[in-house]
Amino acid sequence: MTSESVATRPGVDLARIKAWLPAYGVYAAIVLLVLYNVAFTPNFLAWGNLRIQLIQVAPVVIVALGMALVIGTEGIDLSVGSVMALAAALIPLYLGYGVIAAILISLIAGVLVGLVNGTLVARVGLQPIVATLALFVGGRGLALVISGGQLKDIGNDDLIFLGSGDFLGLPMLVWIAALLVLVVAFIVRRTVFGRRLLAIGGNRPATELAGVPVKRVLITVYVICSVLASIAGLLAVARIQSSDASAVGLLIELSAITAVVVGGTPLTGGRVRVLGTVAGALLMQLVVATMIKHNLPSSSTEMVQAAIILIAVYAARERKSR
């Protein structure tokens, strides 16, 4: 948001491109990958295909949004996958009381996890990675205890509609993700909370001295992140039409962090790129999809992912400036 470019001489100049690349490198990469697919992947531009990519990326986007906020405060949240599992485990237990009740319960679970994480980080003063590691390990255990380890099929049509229904020609999942993107972008750009969050990431002691209720803001950030993860969790349940606490959200923390960082948000905090995060998630989704469509083995998918992460982050890295 605050990247000002130095006034440069007119004409084609490298400086302009250099300034542009870090911020928009992800978009350029997406364009390249799409062009490649258009040329070499049959049926790529078909609406059905694009639709699938959007549906598949939606949960990652939702989790990554929360992660972006946390990273904006110079934190990190490893527990998101476990939160998804918790939400997933709770859904079938309360579906008997209606979809709304089940959704509310799993959101409340998200709030609670967020409160624990936030308290450990803001009040106890733990390093975010360690604070959330505890729930990363324990949270999924709790989810399995709750679900008794059983995979449960979901037959509730309202819930399934959320996962696979369409509204005005777009999947519900995509609507929900888009709405959340707008909400989070709005929070970051227009709210007091958003400004405070960035200031905390930029310099926490200074923000504290400026009279900002730093602890409250931090706790809220972790709560938002967990709630977004539990939304992703219940949407995952709705989409696969079953609740599987052992599998849902597995390793999503790494995908989410990757999306955020590839999207240009620095891990050092103080800045959040919401659209970049969406683009980062989309880029990684397209990489995987491309590899699958060309029927390449998983080993090469992983190596290509590694290379793309490095290139994207290298392009976006902060020049040393003090």
Place this chain on the structure above:
Amino acid sequence: KSEDGDTPAAGGAANSAGAQVAQSAAPGVPTCTLEQFGGSKVDLKTAKIGFSQSEKEANPFRIAETKSIRDEAAKLGIPSANLQTTNANSQFNKQISDVEQMLDSGVQLLVIAPLNSDGWDSVFAKASAKKVPIITIDRKINATPCKDYLTFIGSDFEEQGKRAADKMAAALGNKGSVAILLGAPGNNVTTLRTKGFKDQIAKIAPDVKIVFEQTGQFSREEGQKVTEQLLQSKSDINGIYAENDEMGLGAQVALTGAGKKAGDVKIVSIDGTKGAVKAISDGWFSSVIESNPRFGPLAFETATKFFNGEPIPADIIISDREYDESNAKTDLASAY
């Protein structure tokens, strides 16, 4: 042939529904006696027994497997304090140290559901020093029976793949293109079920082409995702071979999402869980090859025989059922 083992043991009685049946051992298969093994006789009722589970009890197969062991022990009157169970949570090194710790604590019989077929050297060193017999269930360990371990009870995964290929070829009329949803990479089960399937297809139905193989990690969600991608790039696919039921069920959700009808794409999978067997009745799955997890009775029976001095064959291969239209409704009760 594989069709022989079709009739379940006693059929009907709820508690014995789906119990394992060992194939009659072929003559000439090496056997092992207590004497050959070199251990001493142990009374199961008072013995300390260890059971090492490999993966979390969070899928039907593992849940049924662990439950079967526990139930059978209870049935035999083994006090629950004497049955020590551990779970490696899919971490192989943890399983190794779990088993070693059980050996240290003095178990006299080990039942192991191994996470991996190789890598058991240190365990064998310890177990053979203490002369503790090891029965491995569901997955075989690459080692010497009667020396490193006593025996293996389980299915023949490669055979399961072959049978799935037979079913697939039949469902497609020996022609068409097929996608494989692979299990977790590196897993022996994945390797064998893939090999069996591919070999058999090449042999019996050369016109069935395998056009796509991607891992679905044995999970429903991944199975669904991969199938969605598959359907977009190869919409003319005729069959999907899922290396476990979960991925097959994920594929089913993906097919529904893509507007396909039941039967448009033939699904053959392996395991025999309730969900999959029910999907046969619904017309989505063509057939399911069973991989029976109820090892308890056979394992304890084998141990009892062994300690009584009877010879035990090196491999006790169970005869897995298979489900198709003909028996899916009637045999649903024996699915797990």
Place this chain on the structure above:
Amino acid sequence: MTPMVSDPEAPAAAVAADVRRAERTDRVVSLVQRQGALAVLVVVVLVATASFPNFRSFDNAATVLVAAAPLALIALGMTFVIITGGIDLSVGSLYVLGGVVSAYASQWGVLPAFLAPLVICGLVGVLNGILIAYTRMAPFIVTLAALLGARGLMRAISDEGSTTYLVQSDAFRSFGTGSFLGIGYPVWLVVVVFALGMVLLARTRFGHSVYAVGGSEDAAALMGVAVRRTKVWVYVMSGLLAGLAGAINAAKLGSGVTVLGIGLELDAIAAVVIGGTLLTGGAGTITGTIAGVLLLGVIQNMINQVGNVPSSYQQLISGGFLAVVVVAQTYLAKLRRVT
């Protein structure tokens, strides 16, 4: 022109005495804080000894130690990395890769079985180090990419993980399973490597560069510390130790198992942090890391001793335990009230 001097004697002297006392308690508390993990370990071991008869047995202790050996090596490398303020997520993948490579190379003998994984994992460490030190990309992300890349590489050389290379050398195999004085060779190796690590960290210029880089990178550079070289080296060390861990594990298992190591990096980080090393860098000890590794091992052992804990509860317990230890650590650290 005499300024008003309010009686200065009493408060000033009192404060001076106070300060002296404070410095003394500071030192005590700092000791407890630094060795907090050790204290917790002692408590846990005492509890376990009292509750589980089997826990006391020598065999059991030996098994716990051997099982902890690979994690210990990895955590040692991670300690150096974290003290420089970095993090290395690639160790889990490198550990598996190292094991596969080691098993493969064992066909040429014991030495190749040790050297090959060291070379390959060391190279990945060099790559990590160079990217982190020279391009200033975040360690988290560079090593995350290395995690994926190394796993991909491991799959690529093992036929998508389906080929398990068996250890061909009996000498190498017996290194993994044999023992001296009843304690497995891997444990002795770990003891030697840790002793070297301690000397390196506490008693050499390199060790002090590691602390300096983590304490303040810019200041260290201005004070003439070779910041980049130090960084490259810690990642190389971390890679080498992960490779070595892979090798001893391959020797123990007798094969290059491909289905290992997922999440091991987080265990290593947890062990290091439980050991009192700050993730922000600049402070930490190796004794703490030893205590952290052993704590994780002992807790696991206790869960096994109980005997029938369902798998989901195991995770719940581990998570809860982690939280308790880390929170306790932090409170101890806070007592120091550094301004």
Place this chain on the structure above:
Amino acid sequence: MALLEVVDVAKEFPGVRALDGVSFALRPGEVHALVGENGAGKSTLIKVLTGVYQPDGGELRYRDEPVRFGTPMDAQRAGISTIYQEVNLIPLMSVAHNLFLGREPRTRLGLLDEGRMYREAGEILRRYGVTTDVRRQLGTLALGAQQMVALARAVMIDAKVVIMDEPTSSLEPREVETLFGVIRDLHAQGIGIVYVSHRLDELYRICDTVTILRDGRVVHTGKLAELERIRLVSLMLGRDMSAVRREGFTGFTGEHATAADAAPVLEVTGLTSRHKLHDIGFAVRPGEVVGLGGLLGAGRSETIKAIGGAYPVDSGTVAVGGKELKRPTTVRAVRAGIATQPEDRKAEGIVPGLSVRENIALAVLPRLSRFGLVSDRKIDEIVRTYMDRLQIKASGPDQRVGDLSGGNQQKVLLARLLATRPRVLLLDEPTRGIDVGAKAEVQSLIDELAGEGLGVVLVSSDAEELIEGADRVVVLRDGAVVGELRGADVTTEALLETIAAAAVVEDSGDQ
């Protein structure tokens, strides 16, 4: 013959030409002052001299040979020793380790000889008046003491050249004397010294030669004694002499009009924090500037922070306008009308990555927003007001604060404080490290604010600033109030006398 020399060097940062054809020569045994406004390029020149930066053009010569220092270590090995502007040591490492980092004594086995290191460190530091336990973490020392460690570190090695970038900005008069003693020694040994400072009287006391930089260019080089003080300032600022003469050196005008019987706006009583603060109490009336005097480590910064809710206290009360603050936190303190400017601008003041706009608005967001949504219009208004009033020089409200010069960062910080419409201003070293021009501006601003009825608490290591700026000075020592200067007693002599008196009492008490 020049010892260290640069010819026509240039150094460019993205968008800034920090050095533009600078030539500079240091002769042996010379104390060479390097002066200029904030952002003139002094620190950059020093970093070019010592291998931190590679020049874009020009030549570096050392003892008449062209050289190239790839790293600070190269320069150090060649005998060029530097104390950089920001204290650049490792806070988490011990004092001794900091002193010896990179050149630790080693045993025959090549391992560090820690015993010898601690022993020698203690001996060396005692010569610089630092008597602390050398095993202590450096970060627990006050900035001044840290600066002395840096000085000791720099001088310890066999240096031919010692470069000091604002070494006195956090030193007390007593430490400054120690430092000058060291400089005289070095001078006598024929070592060349580059000395950067914004404190002009120091320059005239110890420097022989001066080079003045402005906007990355040398505008004057010559004997310092031949350069009139006022001309020096006008060269630095690029303004004509008469304007400088009119404006004077400090921005303070003298006494503030305070009704002697006005109710105090800030009342501090019995402030106590274990080991640090001991029963501190004083009051500030509206329109009054109260100085806090004392030596390093006297507890002035802690007092300021404790009042602002940022430092934990065990007992004591803080009342604003007669209303006591319950369980003070920074949030409550700001709400009650206390604005705190911390000592360490970089670590606790600005948020470098955010814009001027965001920095100024940070503390007052709730007031500039409705239902949690910020109003850009209101923010712009406030930002414009304060940027105008404090004459903040930035390319615009959207410039990153981290890219501003020190003085302007300080002003942004002040703008943030003022935007909260405080009743009490707590200023800890408000002019540290900012140039004469900016300093005068900040000082006159303090005056102006007091004139508007704010209560101001001022901490400054610059005795002149404290004496001229404050109406009253409360003197602290070891975390306790040891005296107070009022009215005509507010003089440098009286201040030093009070501190000394307390010191004597305590020293004798110590024996």
